[in-house]
Amino acid sequence: MSDNRLSKAGVACLAATMLVTAGLPAFAQDFKGKTLVVGTWGGDIERLLRQNAAEPLEKETGAKVEFVLGGSGDRMARIYAEKANPTMDVAFVNIYEAPQALKDGVVDAPDPNAPYFKDVWDGMNNGCYAMSLVGLGIAYNKKLVSAPPEWADMWKPEFKGKIALSSYPGSEGDGVLGVAARLAGKDEHNPDAAFGKLKELTPIAMTYTNLDEIFAMMDAGEVAMAPMISGYVLAALKTHPDIGFSFPKSPGPVLVRDMLCLVKNSPEPELAKKFAALALGVKNQTDYAEQLYFGPTNKNVKLSPEVSADVIDTPDEVKGLLQLDWPYVISQRADWTQRWNKEILGQ
């Protein structure tokens, strides 16, 4: 919008006005020289956020967007450490971290009047804004496992020692504990039942930390099944014809969400909100679904039937998923980490 551009005189005039009326909001287009700091995961997520949110935002406002990449634990550590003086504006975290961050006052509560709040399915903006939907299912070796497995199949004797788990703590591990507890007739509020049931899977074949490693072991027949989060896995299956992915039925897949948080008292709140609108917008969420198999939370996203079949993209589908009591789970994290260290890894 060139007619909205300010002449130099206009800027000087505005600056003078702003000096006099300090505290008035900055002019909408005047973000030159400002930097928005966004903390997120690397790889495809960063690529899509750069393409669909950062670049349009830089064009529109003249600001710069700087990405800080890493795991969500790094970001949680940073926003807590900088609570008094934040330097990060937007932080992407996990389903279980968002309510904790809100409770501890390091992020802003989702604003029910924001358009991007209203575009998200009801009840999902829990702690922060819901960004994408994925479910914990089972990746499996088609040569060893004849049909898409149910959770209970992981406990069959022929697969003893051939089940891999992700490192703990993490949403995969918590999800598996929730499932194990239910197979034992209880739920996650009964950790003894959960750990008792999960211990039956030991010795585990391996603790995986990345997809390449686990898929190589699966292709080699060393691993039969591994609980994994849909999304990347489905995207990676194209290059691994012998590996399948199952969304089990009893119980259903465990719901996992990525959340977008606006850091409380961040340096650039206006830019952060604009970034959130773009990240949660239809274009970015459609790309998330088509390229990463991350289900959209925005109700205005329309997916092709092929893509829709592989992603979690409707409230009905979400109803069929297993939802854990995340605030309770996170409160148990230190104890469960110790139990996992001792009982599951047998250290």
Added chain:
Amino acid sequence: MPMPPSILLLLPALALSAVVFLAPFLWLASTSFRTQAEGSLLLADGFSIHNYARLLADPFFLEVLLRTLAYSIVTTAISLVVALPVARFIVTRAGRLKGILLALMLVPLVSGALLPSLGMLHLMGPLGVVNGAARLLGLPTVKLLGTPAGILIGLVQSFLPLMVLPLVNTLARLPGDLEQAAASLGASAAATWRRVILPLATPGIVAGSVLVFCATFTSFVTPQVLGQGHIATFGTVAYQQAGQVLDWPFASALAMVALAMIGLLQAAIVIGSRLSRRQEARQ
């Protein structure tokens, strides 16, 4: 009384250390006496020894520290045995190759921990070079990943240069006529090593041992990557507590206890080497 000029020259370095090392370290020490409020990750008010009590009450953490100590001692010992002949060769026989050999020794140090560890992963993995070759030849495969042996191989590979370099420095300074004198007095090669070279190389041995020991005790990437999550060491547990459980006060306490262990052991090594030198002097 005016300050001597040499102290003035040290001031910038001291100021930098105070800001980037000492202040964060004191912060870490104080955090180790803090706790997180129930159901919160924020630090609660007040100081307590809760983290230290929990650490000492749970055998798991003590086991982890003792396991790390054992790995550090074994890695130091293996490095010493491997490094002595290498350093001796570089000093006495390498000739023109000396520069190249020293540069090669430096490779693991300048390439960081991650790349060599990932290389080791491809070497030792069940589908890696070693086991792949064994499979092709119909030989039994060796499980190295996720075992202490695998981690020790990785640690020795990573930290060997820290032992070789101080030894090269010390051995290079030994006057050659001492050995000739020992030989002319009828000492065998082994006796010359035991009675002449090793005692005179003690400063290099101590320096190298201290470096390798500290590097091993605090290593994170190698045990994390090669241990496959099966083997908990100080580095992996500190990362788990700080980066995943987000219990920063407890992770701080773990670091302080590890530091105390390292400090005590270093003090023991230094005192021990001084005592043995005094005994040498008396003989």
